[in-house]
Amino acid sequence: MPNKLNGKRIAILATDGVEQVELTEPRKALDAAGAKTELVSPAKGKLQAWRHQDKGDQFPVDVELDAANPSNYDALLLPGGVANPDQLRTMPKAVHFVKSFFDEGKPVAAICHAPWMLAEAGVVHGKTLTSWPSLQTDLKNAGAKWVDREVVEDDGLVTSRKPDDLPAFNQKMVEVFSEASEHEAQPVGPARTHHRS
Numbered sequence: 001m002p003n004k005l006n007g008k009r010i011a012i013l014a015t016d017g018v019e020q021v022e023l024t025e026p027r028k029a030l031d032a033a034g035a036k037t038e039l040v041s042p043a044k045g046k047l048q049a050w051r052h053q054d055k056g057d058q059f060p061v062d063v064e065l066d067a068a069n070p071s072n073y074d075a076l077l078l079p080g081g082v083a084n085p086d087q088l089r090t091m092p093k094a095v096h097f098v099k100s101f102f103d104e105g106k107p108v109a110a111i112c113h114a115p116w117m118l119a120e121a122g123v124v125h126g127k128t129l130t131s132w133p134s135l136q137t138d139l140k141n142a143g144a145k146w147v148d149r150e151v152v153e154d155d156g157l158v159t160s161r162k163p164d165d166l167p168a169f170n171q172k173m174v175e176v177f178s179e180a181s182e183h184e185a186q187p188v189g190p191a192r193t194h195h196r197s
Helices: 020-032 083-088 092-103 115-121 133-141 163-185
Strands: 009-013 036-041 046-051 054-060 075-078 108-111 151-154 157-160
Touching: 009 020, 009 092, 020 036, 020 046, 020 054, 020 075, 020 108, 020 163, 075 092, 075 115, 075 163, 083 115, 092 108, 092 115, 108 115, 108 163, 115 133, 151 163, 157 163
Parallel strands: 009 036, 009 075, 075 108, 108 157
Antiparallel strands: 046 054, 151 157
């Protein structure tokens, strides 16, 4: 739905080796919902995307990782591709960037191999999620409950397995990101009660 995310800034953390369609399709969905998306990356100037085993297009980096402040963003998107999260998880700044969204209670969406970053950041313990199947042992070892489903949402974390899941992933991501925005907009007062489901 258009304008659901008006005025919201969404960080997309990725580097060389990102799976192109997992960068472009979710970004399109966020932009269409009115969000301002910014590609955050340690890559200088542009990053090189891939289409499975082949080189894809290059994309301009909006904010260099060194200069990126998680507090400036309302939510985080983590696209997959094998090389992309495998490089990012070796970079303390990238891991800290991801962890900060969880520390601040902001929603995060991660697809395919991207949940490797969640395991590295130590934020999956007790959460139900999915990913590319080869990551399930790593995620279980990090304390997550891994399930084989098209899209999973657990307390503001949206995950999917692969590019085929993108339609469901994009829809759930926009929904969860906009719900988080609505919660922030509601005044907290004595008349408001919390019901935990």
